[in-house]
Amino acid sequence: MGDWVEIWSYLAETPLIWLSATLAAYIIGDWCATRAGRAPLVNPVLVAVVLLAAVLWLTGTSYADYFEGAQFVHFLLGPATVALAVPLWLHRATVRRALLPVLAALVAGSGVAVFSVLWIAQAYGLPSDLLATLAPKSTTAPVALGISESLGGSPTLTAVLVILTGMIGAIVVTPLMNALRIRDWRARGFAVGVAAHGIGTARAFQVNPQAGAFAGIGMALNAMLTALLAPWALGLFL
Template identity: 70%
Template sequence: MTDFAEIWSYLARGPLLWLTATLVAYAVGDACFRAAGRKPWANPVLIAVALLAGLLWLTDTPYPTYFEGAQFVHFLLGPATVALALPLWDNLPHVRRAALPLLAALVTGSVVAAASAVAIARAFGITGEVLASLAPKSATAPVALGISERLGGSPTLTAVLVILTGIIGAICTTPLLNALGIRDWRARGFATGVAAHGIGTARAFQVHPVAGAFAGLGMGLNAVLTAFVAPLVLRLFQ
């Protein structure tokens, strides 16, 4: 009979174990999220990442070994970005009707998100790879990772910053917009999607369907705009 250590060393080298572990960790994270009543602080991605990071540390597994299995999930980020065409297409009539306010909110939100992040970070003495990883943090993750890579940032660090931005946006948006006295669901949802991408969009859908549709639209449009804004802002502050 083969002993457990041998089986483990065989499995730990192949992609099957870590692909399965990724899906299990996400399933656990999603179950926690549902159990917590879909509160934004119980983010399933954050829970899954914490579980996997702990598992890698416990089993002394290097990240590249893990990634050989997880890359099959990671690859889908590209097709997922392309698939964002669908919600954008579905909302095209809305876009035509409110084109100018949407354009103003998109440009303002996108520029403020990138410029304030880079400016404040610069004031704290953050430079180089970390600064470049921050610039695209309001864009949806698949897009932000691509931009970060092109700017000389670290895609894995950007992934973490993007997720944290989404969680912060999802928690802050309702009290913030109430305090500002903004009642238009289109303005509320759209600004949330621009600044806090998919996690903010999920939150907007919980609050109001119109806010949700406009948040998805904001996320999709900012994915395109951030690709242009982030390199410009970074050049300005470097």
């Protein structure tokens, strides 16, 4: 048994083990989501996070030690944000055709997302350091983490709030739009892309391809607008 202790103490010092564990946990999460028919409640990231948190707790590993390995995945958030230009470029003709409705929906959706969450959080008496963490909650995770960090929030907590927001949006969008009698797939898709980023976009693609394309555009445009809007909005509340 001495060998295993030796192997563990060797592995615990290299990034390899936590990098592998991150990918394995995500693959398990993705498998669960597929098995659940991509139901919004079974989110692959949430499953992976719960699994990894349990493993860290069981092995007595600190988050800092885990991050030594996981940082290689984390680093790719930046290049992935830059790559959001690709769906924007692919759908440039669609955006141009519906330019005015798209801009109106972007400003309304993005503005309401940022201001309403700050207003509710303050009215409910949440501590003010949580406001910076909450402000970018509707933005796609890589951008939200960057905004949260630059505003003095907690990027790790923002990551979880962003995932929860995406799940909420994906769950409520179809019943809400039906109740509001909004049948235009462009409007339904764009709104969910702005309010619930990639998780909402994935949901929109399941429902209708045109809704999915507009959701992708909404997500990419909202990433830029929230980056400009959030610092200003937060200044009004603090």
